[in-house]
Amino acid sequence: VWHNCLQVIKENIGEQSFKTWFEPIKPVSLRDSVLTIQVPSQFFYEWLEEHYVQLLKKVIYQELGSEGRLEYSIIVDRGNEVNKPQTVNIPTKKIPAAVVNSYKPEQSFIKSPFESKTIDRNFLNSQLNPAYTFENYIEGDCNRLARSAGYAVANKPGTTSFNPLMIYGGVGLGKTHLVQAIGNNIKNSNPEKFVLYVSSEKFVNQFIESLKTNNVQDFANFYLLVDILIIDDVQFLSGKEKTQEMFFHIFNHLHQSGKQIVMTSDCPPRDLKGLEERLLSRFKWGLTADLQSPDFETRMAIIHKKMQSDGIDIPDNVVEYLAYSVDTNVRELEGVLISLIAQSSLNRKEIDLELAKQALKHIIEDVETEVNLDFIQKTVAEYFQVSLDSLKAKTRKKEIVTARQVAMYFAKEFTSHSLKSIGYHFGGRDHSTVIHSVQTVSDLIDTDKKFKASIQELQKKFKSKAG
Ligand code: ADP
Numbered sequence: 001v002w003h004n005c006l007q008v009i010k011e012n013i014g015e016q017s018f019k020t021w022f023e024p025i026k027p028v029s030l031r032d033s034v035l036t037i038q039v040p041s042q043f044f045y046e047w048l049e050e051h052y053v054q055l056l057k058k059v060i061y062q063e064l065g066s067e068g069r070l071e072y073s074i075i076v077d078r079g080n081e082v083n084k085p086q087t088v089n090i091p092t093k094k095i096p097a098a099v100v101n102s103y104k105p106e107q108s109f110i111k112s113p114f115e116s117k118t119i120d121r122n123f124l125n126s127q128l129n130p131a132y133t134f135e136n137y138i139e140g141d142c143n144r145l146a147r148s149a150g151y152a153v154a155n156k157p158g159t160t161s162f163n164p165l166m167i168y169g170g171v172g173l174g175k176t177h178l179v180q181a182i183g184n185n186i187k188n189s190n191p192e193k194f195v196l197y198v199s200s201e202k203f204v205n206q207f208i209e210s211l212k213t214n215n216v217q218d219f220a221n222f223y224l225l226v227d228i229l230i231i232d233d234v235q236f237l238s239g240k241e242k243t244q245e246m247f248f249h250i251f252n253h254l255h256q257s258g259k260q261i262v263m264t265s266d267c268p269p270r271d272l273k274g275l276e277e278r279l280l281s282r283f284k285w286g287l288t289a290d291l292q293s294p295d296f297e298t299r300m301a302i303i304h305k306k307m308q309s310d311g312i313d314i315p316d317n318v319v320e321y322l323a324y325s326v327d328t329n330v331r332e333l334e335g336v337l338i339s340l341i342a343q344s345s346l347n348r349k350e351i352d353l354e355l356a357k358q359a360l361k362h363i364i365e366d367v368e369t370e371v372n373l374d375f376i377q378k379t380v381a382e383y384f385q386v387s388l389d390s391l392k393a394k395t396r397k398k399e400i401v402t403a404r405q406v407a408m409y410f411a412k413e414f415t416s417h418s419l420k421s422i423g424y425h426f427g428g429r430d431h432s433t434v435i436h437s438v439q440t441v442s443d444l445i446d447t448d449k450k451f452k453a454s455i456q457e458l459q460k461k462f463k464s465k466a467g
């Protein structure tokens with residue numbers, strides 16, 4: 001029976017994988033539709049579980065029918081077989097013929113219930129989330145280089161000069177999304193390639209586990225099988241010397257064999273403290289591209305995309321309000337959107353500006369102690385004795401124009417708003433108007449003593465508030 005199983009397995013996976021993972025297995029017994037196989041180690045067993053579960057299910061189903069079961073017997077301490085077969089319940093009844101080829105990768109055989117979703121012809125678990133694609137990754141100035149480099153790599157993995165490709169940027173800016181999109185794209189167009197996504201944290205944990213169980217070689221062998229290695233958040237490798245050594249070894253081997261490596265980090269490589277110099281210098285072989293905070297237009301586009309994919313409708317003024325209020329990162333923006341939708345359905349209220357303001361209250365409150373745009377506009381309007389509304393209106397009266405320019409000048413100095421965002425807050429003016437205003441105020445400070453004194457007075461107010 002096992003021989004027949006092996007035949008099927010052989011047809012379904014690469015030769016190297018077969019040699020590494022299936023040749024060492026010994027069939028032990030077959031009793032009442034329960035096939036017991038002996039594997040060299042706990043670690044080996046876990047790899048089989050994680051990466052070949054569905055393939056095994058399929059062959060057991062084919063050979064033994066719906067009653068078929070597989071048990072593992074694990075050897076520990078060189079030859080001392082431990083009588084602790086892991087009972088693996090194969091719910092073959094739930095696997096009608098049409099489904100045997102499909103599976104959900106990250107589900108483990110034992111720990112979680114069987115589900116079938118995606119199809120992997122290679123039976124190797126890529127650990128990719130198919131929801132992350134290039135199609136739903138909005139392009140903007142903030143990510144243009146990283147995105148296009150990623151796209152190039154996805155189309156020609158291992159053959160561009162972007163190897164390794166290193167994407168860095170702050171939290172929630174889309175690193176994981178982008179590198180997963182690369183992986184999904186490659187997998188779709190090259191199903192024969194083994195794409196593997198792994199977080200650095202998982203890499204470290206697997207490595208430590210393999211050290212504990214004397215299976216470092218298995219660990220390394222597995223990674224050497226990979227065609228495209230995507231390793232997320234490499235800052236996590238900081239200070240973990242042994243793991244870095246292993247990664248260095250894997251990196252070199254893969255790179256030499258023309259395999260693509262994609263990495264992410266939360267900071268530029270030069271700031272990766274606690275990473276070995278020789279590893280850092282490898283990172284420089286390829287391309288390093290950063291992700292910036294999305295600008296106003298990109299935030300608008302992201303919200304629109306999200307609305308479209310979730311089939312929800314939000315009025316334009318609310319979308320704009322969200323896009324300019326939440327300018328930290330995309331994850332936060334998505335979070336606010338979700339809580340807004342939740343509140344709307346909970347309170348059975350339409351999503352409108354009022355509800356949006358309420359949903360954002362905790363975020364806005366946080367900034368109320370800072371010198372924010374509202375505070376600057378109020379203070380300047382008072383000082384020049386013009387109305388707050390007139391700062392945002394179209395009027396070109398001289399006193400108002402001056403007050404408006406001064407307020408823009410301080411907005412630039414004291415807030416982190418982009419020029420575009422500042423313009424938006426002043427009645428939807430464009431960024432060149434803001435630049436012009438800042439320039440005009442600077443010139444006046446240089447030439448007009450009285451004006452300079454007023455500016456200094458205002459500056460004091462803002463500085464004391466900013467602490
Ligand atoms: P990071 O890994 O940098 O912390 P993620 O990739 O997890 O960030 O992104 C956070 C969230 O924002 C995800 O839901 C992701 O889909 C979304 N996101 C980030 N950038 C974009 C973008 N350019 N277009 C669409 N969605 C994005």
Ligand code: MG
Nearest residue numbers: 175176177232
């Ligand atoms: Mg991430």
